[in-house]
Amino acid sequence: MDTLKSISLLRKERELILSGVGSLSDDQFLRIPVGFKNNILWNLGHIIITQQVLYYTLSRLETHIPKELISQFRTGTSPASWVSPPGIQMMKELLVSLPEKAIEDYSNGKFREFRPYTTSTGVQLSSFEEAVTFNHFHEGVHTGIVLSIKKLVSDQ
Numbered sequence: 001m002d003t004l005k006s007i008s009l010l011r012k013e014r015e016l017i018l019s020g021v022g023s024l025s026d027d028q029f030l031r032i033p034v035g036f037k038n039n040i041l042w043n044l045g046h047i048i049i050t051q052q053v054l055y056y057t058l059s060r061l062e063t064h065i066p067k068e069l070i071s072q073f074r075t076g077t078s079p080a081s082w083v084s085p086p087g088i089q090m091m092k093e094l095l096v097s098l099p100e101k102a103i104e105d106y107s108n109g110k111f112r113e114f115r116p117y118t119t120s121t122g123v124q125l126s127s128f129e130e131a132v133t134f135n136h137f138h139e140g141v142h143t144g145i146v147l148s149i150k151k152l153v154s155d156q
Contacts, residue, residue: 045073
């Protein structure tokens, strides 16, 4: 699969995750079930910031998200440290708009540089294309977590 098609796959991934959580209340987005350290909103935010860091920061470009989101949703953070939760609607909008921006930026040749990076899972990324591929894996993991949390918060 070429890189543009792979980036375009983000659209479908994001549509699927949003369709899975679209009917949930704000309370359900924010509830942390027993056995979990994060909620649905945190996982959505983590998906957003990870894609932005993998694509943009590692390509030495500015991200298209508010800077404070990175500190709120990076690996190792938790909603327990939030003074107030980020807006759920804003996060949903970012999930939809950011893949479009990435497609546009890739089509315009913006991803020319890449700083090699080793992920927290030990995967070594040495190119933008590898970062795009890894991001799909990462989003899949967190989509599974979101769907697990959804089942738990929907049953309560």
